[in-house]
Amino acid sequence: MDLLFCLAVAFLVAEAPACPEVCVCVARKTYSRHIADCSYKDLRAVPAGLPSNATTLTLSVNRITSLREDSFVDVANLQGLWLTYNEISTIGKGTFGFLAQLKNLDLSHNHITDFPWWDLQNLTALELLKLSNNRLEKVPLEAFSMLKDLRSLWLNDNRLTVLSEGTFDSMPLLSLLQINNNPFNCSCKVWWLKRWLESSSVSTPQKDSITCATPKNLKGLTLGRNLDLDCSLPSVQLSYHSSLDNSVLHDGLSLLLDCSAVGKPQPEIRWKIQASGQTVVINGPNAEEEGDNLLAGARFEESPGRFLVFKNGSMAISKFSKTDEGIYTCQAVNDVGSREVSVNVALSSSENPADDLLQNNIQASKPRAKSCDKDEFPKSEEKIVVIYLTPTVSKTTTIRGILWEPWPWGSMFTVFLLALYT
Incomplete structure (x- = not known):
């Protein structure tokens, strides 16, 4: 046992x-x-x-x-x-x-x-x-x-x-x-x-x-309601210029998009391009000169990259073609947050380009739905702008208004821009 x-x-x-x-x-x-x-x-x-x-x-x-x-x-x-x-x-x-x-x-x-x-x-x-x-x-x-x-x-x-x-x-x-x-x-x-x-x-x-x-x-102050921080969300605005030589007809249009932003601290500008089924993100300048100096088509050949972003926040697209059609988004970012504005750029040869593009873009008549803090994010604004570009005259248009004249020409290009503030 x-x-x-x-x-x-x-x-x-x-x-x-x-x-x-x-x-x-x-x-x-x-x-x-x-x-x-x-x-x-x-x-x-x-x-x-x-x-x-x-x-x-x-x-x-x-x-x-x-x-x-x-x-x-x-x-x-x-x-x-x-x-x-x-x-x-x-x-x-x-x-x-x-x-x-x-x-x-x-x-x-x-x-x-x-x-x-x-x-x-x-x-x-x-x-x-x-x-x-x-x-x-x-x-x-x-x-x-x-x-x-x-x-x-x-x-x-x-x-x-x-x-x-x-x-x-x-x-x-x-x-x-x-x-x-x-x-x-x-x-x-x-x-x-x-x-x-x-x-x-x-x-x-x-x-x-x-x-x-x-x-x-x-120092020593509580991080709470009574602490006053001098900070503000970015405010961003997008404008654009067409650039064509006054005497020579280029193979394509040259487009300059100017993005300006204010906020505290001063925002950084980033670009996102959605075109030809691809997305390109550019987080800073990739060209030395300012965009206004590159309106002449010849200058583009000297700089690398299809999309040129400059220190002042502007972006240039040389010889704009159908493959460049898409959504161009400028985002302003600082320590407080970010805001962005987008433009939908397309070419058309229609006699009524605005009607054609609106029919193909249902969202053009609807504001983007986004839940935001009412105190910090104003109500979204939506603009539809149609610009007629001519190979012999340079014009400038901003997203808050339009300055253009209709010119008779044989082969008409149209740039359709849908600006969204978010």
Whole structure:
């Protein structure tokens, strides 16, 4: 009998998951929880031999300085990982990436400056993330894009000076956000955050501690309703010029689109061209000279690129043809936000080009639907402009009015522009 008993005990011990000597491993069968408690053990690293069935691992209040990619390879079923009050400064990429069932991750009160943000892309079950009291200086815009179930996010007491607009938009269940005690730079880059804090239903405790560290004239002021930031959304206007030699008939038309924008801070101008089934995005100037100096067709041959964008925001298209027909969008962007205006450019040889183009473009008579903040976004304005171009006379027309004269000619080109303010 004693022999059988000993064999049974040996069998059970062999089947039981291992537990490091310094840890206490407990099974809570009622809740299907297996806890490995390794806290308060003066550990310098994550111990080896952790039980593979552990659902909760506590390593808080130790002296762990780094986490490696294989630190938690034996505990892939973790739902809770607690590492608060350690000395962690280095975390290898992929350390948390395979913990797909993780719901709670606490790394607060450490020395973390560089967090492996892209590990979070795989932690889709995460509900609590605590990174407070560390040394984080930035958070990537897409860091939380996959955390659809996250309820509580702690980023307080770090070194964050700015957060990108949209950082919290991908977390529909977020109910608690801690961002207090960070040295925010209250430039126009945090204008969106100020508005978000005023309007969001997400709880943000200690709002009085969400303050400006810079600039000097705003230091110590709360990032709230009473903070006056001299910022404004861009206002953008589009005008255009035709360019043809006064004596020589070119093979195609040359078109110059001038985009001007004002705002605080001064907006940058970007272009998007949707033509011939393709989209071209130009995020800055790609030609040295100003557009007004390139109205002569010969100059185009000296500059690279089919679409030339200049430092003043204008864009030129040389020898405009059917393949260039499409939507040309000028976008003005600053730290507050962006606005854009688009023109739909087409060529026609019809005697009534406006009628033909309107019949083929139902949207020409309808404003674009867009939900906007009424205080910041005025009602969209829609203009339809028809310009007659002649190979012997240069004309200029703006989107707020039209100056043209009908000229008799054998082969007539028409440029149809639909201007949308959004």
